[in-house]
Amino acid sequence: MVKAAPRKHSAGALVRLVGLGKAFDGEVILRDVSLTVEPGELVGVIGPSGCGKTTLLKLVAGLVAPTEGKVEFGGGPTRRESLSFVFQDATLLPWLTVLDNVALPLKIAGAPRREREAKALTHIERVGLADATRLYPRQLSGGMKMRVSVARSMTVDPTLLLLDEPFGALDEMTRDTLNEELLRLRQAARWTALFVTHSVAEAVFLASKVIVLGARPSHIAHAIDVPLGYPRSSATRERSEYVERVVTVTRALHSVQE
Amino acid sequence: MTSLGDRGRGWTSALKRHAAGWGVAGWPLLVGALITASWYGGIVAFGIPEYQLPPPHRIVEAGLQEREVLLTGAMQTAQASLIGFLISVAGGLVLSILLASSRWAYQGIYPYVLLLKMTPIIVVAPIVILWAGQGLASITVITFLVCFFPIVANTTMGLRSADANLLDLFSVYKAKGWQQLLWLRAPGALPYFMTGLRVAAALTPIGALYGDTVAGMGSGADAGLGFVVLIFSAQFKVPALFAAAFAACVIGFLFVGFVNVFAWWVLHKWHDAYVAVD
Numbered sequence: 001m002v003k004a005a006p007r008k009h010s011a012g013a014l015v016r017l018v019g020l021g022k023a024f025d026g027e028v029i030l031r032d033v034s035l036t037v038e039p040g041e042l043v044g045v046i047g048p049s050g051c052g053k054t055t056l057l058k059l060v061a062g063l064v065a066p067t068e069g070k071v072e073f074g075g076g077p078t079r080r081e082s083l084s085f086v087f088q089d090a091t092l093l094p095w096l097t098v099l100d101n102v103a104l105p106l107k108i109a110g111a112p113r114r115e116r117e118a119k120a121l122t123h124i125e126r127v128g129l130a131d132a133t134r135l136y137p138r139q140l141s142g143g144m145k146m147r148v149s150v151a152r153s154m155t156v157d158p159t160l161l162l163l164d165e166p167f168g169a170l171d172e173m174t175r176d177t178l179n180e181e182l183l184r185l186r187q188a189a190r191w192t193a194l195f196v197t198h199s200v201a202e203a204v205f206l207a208s209k210v211i212v213l214g215a216r217p218s219h220i221a222h223a224i225d226v227p228l229g230y231p232r233s234s235a236t237r238e239r240s241e242y243v244e245r246v247v248t249v250t251r252a253l254h255s256v257q258e
Numbered sequence: 259m260t261s262l263g264d265r266g267r268g269w270t271s272a273l274k275r276h277a278a279g280w281g282v283a284g285w286p287l288l289v290g291a292l293i294t295a296s297w298y299g300g301i302v303a304f305g306i307p308e309y310q311l312p313p314p315h316r317i318v319e320a321g322l323q324e325r326e327v328l329l330t331g332a333m334q335t336a337q338a339s340l341i342g343f344l345i346s347v348a349g350g351l352v353l354s355i356l357l358a359s360s361r362w363a364y365q366g367i368y369p370y371v372l373l374l375k376m377t378p379i380i381v382v383a384p385i386v387i388l389w390a391g392q393g394l395a396s397i398t399v400i401t402f403l404v405c406f407f408p409i410v411a412n413t414t415m416g417l418r419s420a421d422a423n424l425l426d427l428f429s430v431y432k433a434k435g436w437q438q439l440l441w442l443r444a445p446g447a448l449p450y451f452m453t454g455l456r457v458a459a460a461l462t463p464i465g466a467l468y469g470d471t472v473a474g475m476g477s478g479a480d481a482g483l484g485f486v487v488l489i490f491s492a493q494f495k496v497p498a499l500f501a502a503a504f505a506a507c508v509i510g511f512l513f514v515g516f517v518n519v520f521a522w523w524v525l526h527k528w529h530d531a532y533v534a535v536d
Contacts, residue, residue: 063426085430091423095445095528105431107441136528156431 013074014039014160014192015060021068022055028217029055033069035211035220037160042186042193044203046249047213048257053196054088056213057162060194061085084158084191088165090145092137092152098124099133102152109156116155123151126185143174150182154189163195167202179205180234187231200253204245205237212249214256222252312497321501327486328498332505334482338394339466339513342401346458349402350409351451357410358417358443368414375407379465383472390473397469397482404465408457416450417443449529452521459517463510483509 013036020033029052037043045053058064060071092101099117102124106116124133127147137145146167153161167175179202197203203210207226214221226245228236236242294314301313357364383400390396420443428438470484483506490499525532
């Protein structure tokens, strides 16, 4: 198992976490987390529950201020503005239709109605909900709501996508399907992703690199590359390299929990 | 969750369910008949005199006899109620937004809102009359004092209880304060606001009637229902007194009914509690 060595600072890094630490009311949640995310990478963060995975994402999103270290957005044209967040629950506004929910980030950015609706429609079609544009969230199934949430995150053409256990509340079948769809969307849009999950299978299936966080105060215990390439499909789950990585990550996860 | 089709047309299906609901109107009618029967039965069985409990037909007679006084009184009271109610809604909304705007505003101002609410209207009314004089102005202010609090309390709570993830969502997309208020907090507070509105609607006629009894003008067409009640009471016109109570009841019913329909109209598309109409 590979101990995470401090990576060399490459000029092309999209996001760099430098000695990041966070404490709430004196209790240290995260300690000395250093991580570089290169453009095009999908980095999956996994760890025991309560290890501060969500806090890590919120630090990167700028929703929470770090107590130590910093988050650097560097290299290319990436600024925080081109960042999107997919929450664990769909986090939709119940009083807005699917169309208006998906268009919300553009409305906040001040885009004119016609422009934002046209763009929202494109992304709604891409997640296969073209027939549901005028429906309200309460009329949708859990899987459909998450699709809306994903479509909404795509409307701002994110460079960096942050996903917090995005499909964790769904049944396994729906979850697998949505993961496959997510990777399909990526083939078209080429965003970079940092996601958090508690499912080893999901982490390995989506990620080009899996980060294993140790128990509290969390730090990076292992960084495991997933040399599977993209695109991936449901057939990827049957490849021996996939199964091997699932075993490796599972062992790594067990080692930090002991 | 059900499939799309059967939930898709919430408006028409709600109407159908509503229409089917009229069949249930039989039960209230039956209970009404039972109450009327025991009313008559009680009067006969216990020999209750009319000046204590008049039989229903005498109340109807008195109501018809005094219909002009009752009607103008009811109109007067309804008018005071409506103005007081609208001022409460407007003032309540402004105050709620102020209270929800910052922790400082909430902690600084809310205790005084509570203080105003805790002071019994009976002791405040004479002061109001002292300032605003006899008549509609005082009655309106008294109505406001009686019914503004439920609106403020509920709306403020609604504005302050936006979902943490939704707030994060707005932060991620760099929403400005007014966008967050207008597109997240305000719509999220609507169900709370409607609850406040319902409670306030039930209190409004009470405020107006009480205002009438202390600040009402007794001269003919200006007499509100509360003043009419005072006159009937003094004149010992007991059946007419009952008829006046019934008229007040109708005003309250209309108020609450109107607010309920309004709440349903605003919320039925997205709020689960309003999808099925009661």
